[in-house]
Amino acid sequence: MDEIQSRGPGTFVPLAEDTAGEQGSSGSGGEGGGDGNGDESGEAQDEESSSSNTLVTMETELENFRQEWRRELEESPQFDASVGASRGNTAELSESHKEEIVEEKARRYFLQGINAEQSGRLYEAISFYRRAVQLVPDIEFKMFDNSGKMQTDNGSDTSDDSAVEEEEDVLNEDGDVSDLVTKFNNLSALSGCTLICQPDLDQKTTHISALPREVFMYILRWLVSSDFDFHSLEQVSMVSRGFYLCARDPEIWRLACLRVWDVNCGHPNKYGTWRDMYVQRPRLRFNGAYISRTTYVRYGEAMFQDASYRPCYLVEYYRYLRFFPDGMVFMLTTPDDPYQSLAKLRHRKVRHTTVLTGHYRLLGNSVSIIAKRPKVELPVGSNYFRYRRNKQNLSHDPGEQQYHLKLEVRNIKHRTNFQLLWQHYAIHTKYRNGQETVSSFDLTPKTFPPFWFSRVRSFTTESISPLQ
Template sequence: MMTSNAGGIDGDGEDSEESSSSLATMPGQFMTVLDDFREQWQKELKGESSRGTPTRENNKHKSLHTTQKGRDLSDESRAEQLFLQGAELEKRGKVYDALTYYRRAVQIVPDIEFRIYEAAKKAQQASAIADTANLNRNTADDEEDTINDADGDEDEDLSNVDLFARFHNAILKSDSLFTRTNAEKGMLITGMHISDLPMEIILYILRWVVSAQLDFRSLEQCAAVCKGFYLCARDEEIWRLACLKVWGVNTGILQNSGYNMWREMYIHRHRVLFHGCYISKASYMRYGENSFQDQFYRPVQIVEYYRYVRFFPDGVVLMMTSADDPAQVVGKLRTTTNLRPEILKGHYRLHGEQVIIVLKRYQKTQTYSAAGGKKRGSSNEADDSHTFFIELNVASSTRRKFNQLIWKSYTFTQMKNSFEIRTDFELTSAKYPPFWFSRVKSYHLEADAPLQ
């Protein structure tokens, strides 16, 4: 028995020795993998613990901040309510009670008054911005409608439209020639509107606009103001008086003239223009004498000069020849009085497409005795008159009507000692170029008399 036990014990010991020897003989790579797994597992545990701690702290801080913010908002609202209650009591005259509420509000939020003021200011600015935006939006809509209407009007072809008939029908529908643009109910008006004037006064004002100088350019500008002025500017009596002033006895009768209205006659019938003067520029070459030292050298001088003609509605015409520029000369032809000696004054008449001009110049000469060269008498003076007869054709260009005068004939007559000397000039394009009209604004700045 003992032997078996001993042997058994011995067998177990052998088994343990075999297992330990087998572990001892296990490869080292398995031990290395196990150590790596333990290290990685420990690192993961440490990482989770490190991430978990800040998250809880952040949540704690957030909750504290939210709580503090809610407490601040509640304090500000309480202070604002107390301050507004104090303001209401102050309005009622309870100043002592209002001070109590003010004190409590300031204890909660020291700058509550400034906060309420800033909040009210921001609200007022926001309201003003909103109102401005609405106003701009409405204005933009109105402008868009106006532009659309204008576009519609521009698209309409008015070349064959009788504006006089259209405006006349519009005036008949409104029962008034002029209307107030600011005629609102309840508005106190202290001044007098032009629509309050009688029609006779308005037409008389337009006669002053045209004036005795026939300034129809200003009348057309008045016609562009509104429909009422457009109709008044087409008054037949104004245009009839203008035709009579231009053509005189040669005006004729409207029914036999081939024109439907007096305005149509004034526009299309040949005439001269009055709001400026006609200017013709001429030049010639003047040769000098040969040089004493060089016989082949001969000086040549180019001479340029201007002829000016201005017509007046009453039949008076002024003519002047000068080498000065037009800007220096046109002012001398403004009136028919106090004329300079170099300006010729005469009369003109219109016959069809022609304008006939008669100009005169008077020169007083004193006679002398044959012996001794003494005067025979200081009071004995003989008149030496020069008369110029000029015929010009009235022509038009593509830009303007009746802005060109073309020479047709030019005759000079001199009366000396009861003898008449007549000279006819040969009209060449180089010596007598045509006249071209140039507008002068200063001629019609003032009106001295109405159209009659």
């Protein structure tokens, strides 16, 4: 095949044609032209025609290759914008480029607003959100997908390798474990997600993460309820980081402190936070009952048949105390075990005459209680007036009794406010003639053992009203 020399893009000149021209000129000018020269010129023409045909074929194939190459480039998703600009789409590309710049600026404002909100700078957060909405009104919907994950410019969520590494770095930082609120806030700022949680699996129904934070906080107030069931609140905080942050909301713990100590609440500067104040300061527990078990041996009288034999009896009874946040207290003394007796203390309205009702007052770590037996409402009927006439004729006046108790709140190991110790116990009896007697008891550990707290789940199964 004849050689081809390239002299520029798209231009090819056969070397055989130049060679043939030189041979023809030299043959015509040389001596002894004759028939031999004619044969040589014919062969040169044949060779020139064959080389020109080959050149046309190669140029056609090359042009087809160029067209196919351009077509593949135009159909490729990575087609350069300069090609489109050369075809008259320069104005459209510039408009789309401007929109991308505006949207990217709105995204930056929105992320700055999220970081400011997580840090507690609400005024700055509102300013950033306003700027972002002014640039792109639906920027919030573009920032998050249906699952609540923040989207980046290329459409992928922010849970990439770099974000995961940053979260691991934050979690692996050396520090106090009690400062989890700060760590979780930093992780939320890194992820850019403001939802209370994120569904791990695809949900066909509405997930709890779709609830606004304000609604979820109101649900937590119902969970704590007026009975102060903070044990259930701590269980909820173990679900996720978002639930943990909601359960540590200062407003919930501030309301609890105000309900417990009222005017003597003060400020939590000494403890650090409202939650630390509620946990560390001496108080009473409301999601259960304090139980004291008393046991002693009592000897009976000697038998007339055998004077040397005296029977002995093991006496066992229980004392129960249940406190309410509004200052009410129930007191019960009975030989029945807790499984039979705690049901009598469940409802606020007293349904058993053996339950004493009263009020308490907490001062420091001391609790003062005044309780009395509720009045028995007799049915009005034929026997009512006979009972009243016989009661007036009685010479014995039992009087009205009031039970005065003073107890000390104590911590046992890692259990705060778990024990109540006796400090004072007396019964005040007031008679109809105006006289009043006081019977004080000698408090010994055997006859008056301390109260121990026991959580009762049935006390908090129903929520009457939220924490307010």
